[in-house]
Amino acid sequence: MSKDVTQKVSNHIGGKDLITVGIYTVIYIVIIGIFGALSFIPIFIPLTAVFCPLIGGIPFMLYVTKAKKFGMTTIMGTLIGILMFVMGMGYWVAITGLVFGLIADLVLKSGKYQSAKRTILACGFFSMWEFGNLMPFFVGREAYLAQLQEGYGAEYVSTVSSYMPMWILPILLIATFIFGLLGGLIGKAICKKHFKRAGIA
Amino acid sequence: MRREFLSSEQQKKGIHFDPRTKLLLILIISVFVLGGAGGNAMYFLRPVLSLVPFAMLISVGRGFHAALYIIAYTVCYVAQLILLPILTGFTNFLVLILAGTFCRFLPGFIIAYFVVTTTTVSEFMAGMERMHMPSKITIPLSVVFRFAPTVLEEAASISDAMKMRGIRFGGKKSSKILEYRLIPMITCSVKIGEELSAAALTRGLGAPLKRTNICEIGFHFPDVIIFILCGVTVAWAIFSAFSI
Amino acid sequence: MIEFREVSFSYGQNEQTCGIKNINLTIEDGQCVLLCGESGCGKTTLTRLVNGLIPHFYEGDLSGEVWMDDKNISKMPLYDTAAIVGSVFQSPKSQFFNVDTDSEIAFGCENLGLPEQEIRHRVKRTVRELQLESLMGRSIFHLSGGEKQKIACGSVSALYPEVMVLDEPSSNLDAAAIQDLRRTLTVWKKQGKTILIAEHRLFYLTDIADRILYLKNGKIIKEFTQHEFKKLSEEERHKMGLRSLSLENLSFSSAYVTDLEETMLLKDFCFSYRTGLDALHISNATIPKGEIIAVTGLNGAGKSTFARCMCGLEKRCGILEIKGRVLNWKKRLKYCYMVMQDTGHQLFTESVLDEILLSMETEDEEEACKILKKLDLLDLKSRHPLSLSGGQKQRVAIASALVSGREIIVFDEPTSGLGLHHMEEVAHSLRELRQEGKTLFVITHDPELILSCCTHVIHMKNGEITENYSLDRNGIKQMLSFFQNPIKEGSL
Numbered sequence: 007m008s009k010d011v012t013q014k015v016s017n018h019i020g021g022k023d024l025i026t027v028g029i030y031t032v033i034y035i036v037i038i039g040i041f042g043a044l045s046f047i048p049i050f051i052p053l054t055a056v057f058c059p060l061i062g063g064i065p066f067m068l069y070v071t072k073a074k075k076f077g078m079t080t081i082m083g084t085l086i087g088i089l090m091f092v093m094g095m096g097y098w099v100a101i102t103g104l105v106f107g108l109i110a111d112l113v114l115k116s117g118k119y120q121s122a123k124r125t126i127l128a129c130g131f132f133s134m135w136e137f138g139n140l141m142p143f144f145v146g147r148e149a150y151l152a153q154l155q156e157g158y159g160a161e162y163v164s165t166v167s168s169y170m171p172m173w174i175l176p177i178l179l180i181a182t183f184i185f186g187l188l189g190g191l192i193g194k195a196i197c198k199k200h201f202k203r204a205g206i207a
Numbered sequence: 208m209r210r211e212f213l214s215s216e217q218q219k220k221g222i223h224f225d226p227r228t229k230l231l232l233i234l235i236i237s238v239f240v241l242g243g244a245g246g247n248a249m250y251f252l253r254p255v256l257s258l259v260p261f262a263m264l265i266s267v268g269r270g271f272h273a274a275l276y277i278i279a280y281t282v283c284y285v286a287q288l289i290l291l292p293i294l295t296g297f298t299n300f301l302v303l304i305l306a307g308t309f310c311r312f313l314p315g316f317i318i319a320y321f322v323v324t325t326t327t328v329s330e331f332m333a334g335m336e337r338m339h340m341p342s343k344i345t346i347p348l349s350v351v352f353r354f355a356p357t358v359l360e361e362a363a364s365i366s367d368a369m370k371m372r373g374i375r376f377g378g379k380k381s382s383k384i385l386e387y388r389l390i391p392m393i394t395c396s397v398k399i400g401e402e403l404s405a406a407a408l409t410r411g412l413g414a415p416l417k418r419t420n421i422c423e424i425g426f427h428f429p430d431v432i433i434f435i436l437c438g439v440t441v442a443w444a445i446f447s448a449f450s451i
Numbered sequence: 452m453i454e455f456r457e458v459s460f461s462y463g464q465n466e467q468t469c470g471i472k473n474i475n476l477t478i479e480d481g482q483c484v485l486l487c488g489e490s491g492c493g494k495t496t497l498t499r500l501v502n503g504l505i506p507h508f509y510e511g512d513l514s515g516e517v518w519m520d521d522k523n524i525s526k527m528p529l530y531d532t533a534a535i536v537g538s539v540f541q542s543p544k545s546q547f548f549n550v551d552t553d554s555e556i557a558f559g560c561e562n563l564g565l566p567e568q569e570i571r572h573r574v575k576r577t578v579r580e581l582q583l584e585s586l587m588g589r590s591i592f593h594l595s596g597g598e599k600q601k602i603a604c605g606s607v608s609a610l611y612p613e614v615m616v617l618d619e620p621s622s623n624l625d626a627a628a629i630q631d632l633r634r635t636l637t638v639w640k641k642q643g644k645t646i647l648i649a650e651h652r653l654f655y656l657t658d659i660a661d662r663i664l665y666l667k668n669g670k671i672i673k674e675f676t677q678h679e680f681k682k683l684s685e686e687e688r689h690k691m692g693l694r695s696l697s698l699e700n701l702s703f704s705s706a707y708v709t710d711l712e713e714t715m716l717l718k719d720f721c722f723s724y725r726t727g728l729d730a731l732h733i734s735n736a737t738i739p740k741g742e743i744i745a746v747t748g749l750n751g752a753g754k755s756t757f758a759r760c761m762c763g764l765e766k767r768c769g770i771l772e773i774k775g776r777v778l779n780w781k782k783r784l785k786y787c788y789m790v791m792q793d794t795g796h797q798l799f800t801e802s803v804l805d806e807i808l809l810s811m812e813t814e815d816e817e818e819a820c821k822i823l824k825k826l827d828l829l830d831l832k833s834r835h836p837l838s839l840s841g842g843q844k845q846r847v848a849i850a851s852a853l854v855s856g857r858e859i860i861v862f863d864e865p866t867s868g869l870g871l872h873h874m875e876e877v878a879h880s881l882r883e884l885r886q887e888g889k890t891l892f893v894i895t896h897d898p899e900l901i902l903s904c905c906t907h908v909i910h911m912k913n914g915e916i917t918e919n920y921s922l923d924r925n926g927i928k929q930m931l932s933f934f935q936n937p938i939k940e941g942s943l
Contacts (some may be wrong), residue, residue, distance in 0.1 A: 019343060020413050021346070021407070021408055021412045021413015021414075021529070021530070022404055022408060022413070022508065024343060024346040024347050024350070024413065025346070025347070025350050025403065025404040025407060025408075025412070026400075026404065027347040027350075028346070028347035028348065028349070028350025028351050028353075028354060029350060029354055029396070029397070029400035029403070029404070031347060031350075031351050032350070032351050032354045032355050032358050032396075033358060033392075033393055033396050033397070035351075035355075036355070036358050036359065036362065036392075037389065037393075061385075064389060064393070065393060068393065068397075081343055081347060082347075084344060085344070085347055085348060085351065088348070089212070089351065091233065091234075091237065092230075092233060092319060092322065092323065093316075093319050093323070094233070094237065094241075094312070094315035094316040094317075094318065094319030094320075095237075095315075096237045096241045096242055096315065097234060097237050097238060097242065098242070142242055142243075142311065142312075145242055145243065196386075196389075199801055200390045200394070200801060200835065200837070201390075201393070201394070203801070203834075203835035203837075204390075204394050204835050204837035204838050205837075205838050206393075206394055206397045206398065211550070211592070213550075215550035215551050215590035215591065215592055215593075216551065216588075216589070216590045217551075217588070327550075327551065328549065328550045328551070328554075329549070329551065329553075329554045349548070349549075350548075352550060353547075353548055353549065353550055356592055357544070357545075361796070364791065364793070364796040365796050365797075367759075367764050367789075367796075368791065368796050368797035368799075369799075370763075370764060370784060371762055371763075371764070371784060371787075371788055371789060372797070372809070372810060372851070372855070373784070373785065373855075374799070374809075380809065386799075387799035387800070388799075390799065390837075391795055391796055391797075391798065391799060391837070394795060394837050395793065395795050395796060398795070399542075399544070399545045400545075402540065402542055402545035402546065403545045403546070403548065404508070405504055405508050405540070406538070406540055406545065406546035406548065406603075407548045408504070408507070408508060408529045408530075408533075409502050409503070409504065409529065409532070409533055409536070409538040410533055410538075410548070410558055410559040410562060410606060410607070410610070411529075411530045411533035411534065411559050411562035411563045411610070412530070412548070412558075412562050413529070413530055413562075414530035414531075414533075414562055414563055414564065415530075416563075416564040417564050418561050418562060418564060419560070419561045419564055419565060419566065419567055419570060420561060421554075421557050421561065421567050421570050421571060421574075
């Protein structure tokens with residue numbers, strides 16, 4: 007009597023994987039939404055670059071224990087982008103979702119989906135999708151300021167610009183990455199403390 | 208108690224739009240109003256586009272929401288025009304941030320609200336499939352719509368359990384409240400997700416052939432009007448970009 | 452014809468479910484086979500081998516082959532198996548994939564890429580055959596558990612499979628929905644489908660099953676025909692750990708007579724959700740204190756709303772008077788406790804001991820260990836609560852209620868999907884809690900549980916308590932007549 011190898015290791019993304027992606031996307035978005043809801047208050051918007059990556063690390067680090075095929079993380083990023091777009095967050099996030107999902111996927115692949123360090127690095131990159139949500143503050147800015155300039159003059163606009171400086175853009179971008187890394191570390195700890203012991207990781 | 212991403216029941220009254228038309232509207236508004244594309248040339252078109260969410264809400268008989276929106280938008284718009292020149296310093300900054308942000312974000316949010324509440328999941332999926340989205344995107348996307356209410360339900364049950372045990376902000380163990388909430392929510396959701404996955408696979412999901420979709424969608428007269436509006440906007444933006 | 456040839460399977464180490472060993476089995480076309488046995492006997496594993504979830508979804512070590520006519524199921528991809536084997540599962544809430552009923556019925560056919568006209572035709576036919584007309588065009592989120600299960604059956608039926616596999620389909624159903632399920636099975640049987648059903652509740656199947664297999668520790672130990680099975684003596688059945696075979700002659704040890712010495716008073720328990728479902732209007736009711744009170748009634752009768760109000764989860768709802776003490780909803784949050792149906796929702800910490808300490812006013816490890824010992828949990832004190840079995844989780848939830856000094860504990864369907872022995876364990880815990888003077892409410896669809904521990908019944912319908920009686924001899928008759936004839940109630 008021969009023993010079958012029960013699960014062929016294939017790189018093809020099948021139905022089960024696609025459902026897994028969907029499920030973790032929901033969990034991720036719901037958790038992010040806890041803080042995202044705060045961003046209805048404009049002052050909190052830059053802070054989403056800190057909180058969302060930090061907390062998003064928990065579901066992401068659990069997700070990567072299931073997503074061992076190339077493409078799954080890219081799809082998750084893309085989905086988050088599409089959903090954010092449909093929810094009215096602008097079209098930038100659809101692009102950042104896809105791009106940073108893909109980068110994270112490549113990083114994971116380079117570690118053969120096993121390396122602990124690479125998963126945390128991937129978490130850092132993945133978290134940068136959040137930056138797409140903040141893009142409208144910078145991209146449409148010139149148009150907006152130009153519009154103001156027509157009404158109130160150049161001097162006024164330069165004062166306003168100082169309140170919303172352009173240099174905060176790279177800082178936010180880096181922040182999403184750094185806090186993404188931290189979130190990855192937290193997520194890893196939580197996986198070990200809870201999910202492994204509860205039998206789901 | 209509306210906890211769904213997209214609707215699970217057919218819209219009962221008002222004008223029906225094709226889901227693809229609705230997606231186009233979101234795109235146009237997020238490019239030109241939220242994204243500020245087109246620059247100064249769009250100075251007059253932007254408020255016009257901002258009226259679209261109002262019109263759409265009216266078209267499905269949500270007069271009350273439409274009125275709320277138009278009032279909020281007008282207040283912010285007028286505040287910018289009138290208050291900004293007279294105020295100085297911090298109050299000026301505050302008005303600028305609040306009114307400016309709302310004017311840009313509100314139309315996008317409202318159109319999203321309109322789309323999400325009037326489109327059923329099957330219409331949306333049919334629309335995605337007609338746009339030749341690959342099944343690697345559409346299948347997980349349909350899971351998202353199906354699963355989101357479940358995760359929120361789980362979260363609600365966990366909140367109840369926390370209430371019964373007296374765990375709340377300001378109570379004992381406040382610092383751990385997030386952990387207490389997230390861990391059971393994720394664990395329960397993952398387990399339900401696994402059952403869902405098994406059930407879907409035994410009904411043939413993931414077969415490597417073209418899925419049929421029996422949901423009927425198509426373009427009609429109201430869609431054409433939206434297309435014309437979007438076309439004009441884009442044409443105007445391109446035209447003014449070249450004429451400068 | 453389904454054929455198992457020397458099949459053995461074991462799950463990975465993480466799984467608590469037990470596998471099966473050396474199964475040889477042939478099931479003829481058109482047979483209805485019932486798999487029974489205690490939890491973990493391998494009956495679910497057997498169903499998973501037929502619908503292909505093993506080895507394609509659940510991983511583990513498989514040897515031997517499962518054949519269906521000339522097809523090797525273990526080697527066939529799941530989407531091909533889907534066309535010939537239909538599956539219905541235990542939990543209604545996790546087995547639908549769409550959000551509206553029409554799409555759900557068409558779902559399987561859409562996946563297999565059948566032509567649109569064909570799908571429409573099949574959906575129409577399925578709806579007619581299974582009498583689903585009233586459920587069409589609805590949001591699945593607004594259906595009751597029983598209605599969801601009907602839709603799940605319809606969705607499978609539309610694929611026209613030759614074999615139907617059901618894994619504990621009645622676990623979360625009320626008495627009326629079980630009758631519906633029975634009707635669906637009869638339709639399938641008439642159509643000549645082969646049916647394989649793993650189940651704990653047996654009473655609704657005794658007239659349908661042609662062949663009954665009894666499993667233990669992953670092996671088929673006994674086999675009965677319908678006739679032989681019906682003739683099993685009570686004693687044998689009990690020894691095998693099987694639920695009763697009929698509701699007509701349920702045995703009960705002794706009828707209990709309550710003396711109604713102490714009572715509590717419910718006032719203005721009125722509540723309605725914005726959806727209008729499951730509303731509650733109890734203006735006045737007297738209920739004995741210190742008893743085990745079964746809360747019966749069909750789904751949607753307001754039982755769970757009643758439980759939520761009792762525990763203070765709905766704001767400003769109702770007043771409870773006990774011994775002159777008046778408890779409003781806020782006070783009840785601390786006085787009552789609910790052991791939820793899915794206890795995974797109410798366990799937060801990383802170990803069983805922490806869980807108990809969290810519930811204590813002041814943390815006292817010694818006291819906590821005492822309670823754990825009493826509930827037989829001491830050996831598990833450093834385990835992660837979410838890794839425990841269902842029954843253990845339930846006991847942890849009970850322990851945390853005890854340690855925080857709750858006087859009223861509400862159980863939400865504590866025995867759904869449990870075999871005889873586990874059900875008796877629950878009944879045992881409940882009786883012990885009563886000995887300590889606690890008042891218990893048990894929402895349940897399980898007449899056997901009621902007979903083995905409850906002392907009082909409140910029956911609910913349309914948000915009101917329509918019957919309120921103690922379980923003496925007459926009370927038992929009254930209670931059983933509801934479970935035997937739930938349809939009458941539904942149509943009224």
